[in-house]
Amino acid sequence: MREWQVKRRERTRQLIELGGLVAKADLVELTDDDRATLYGAFLTVAAKLRGPDGAQALVLFRRRGKRAFEAEK
Secondary structure, eight states, rough: OOOOHHHHHHHHHHHHHHHHHHHHHHHHHHHHOOOHHHHHHHHHHHHHHHHHHHHHHHHHHHHHHHHHHHHOO
């Protein structure tokens, strides 16, 4: 398989997995599948992570995510 095909498949898989996380967090239902709302929420998270408390926010988000994954097991 060509290198560009491998990279394309890896990116496709990553995007599918990220979309799955959006659905898993019930964001599709909570926003009534409003793409502008979802994008705005993602931009808000990105701004928070770029801000002065970004490292602390990242730790908090990671902790919450890990707990949620563990709770599903």
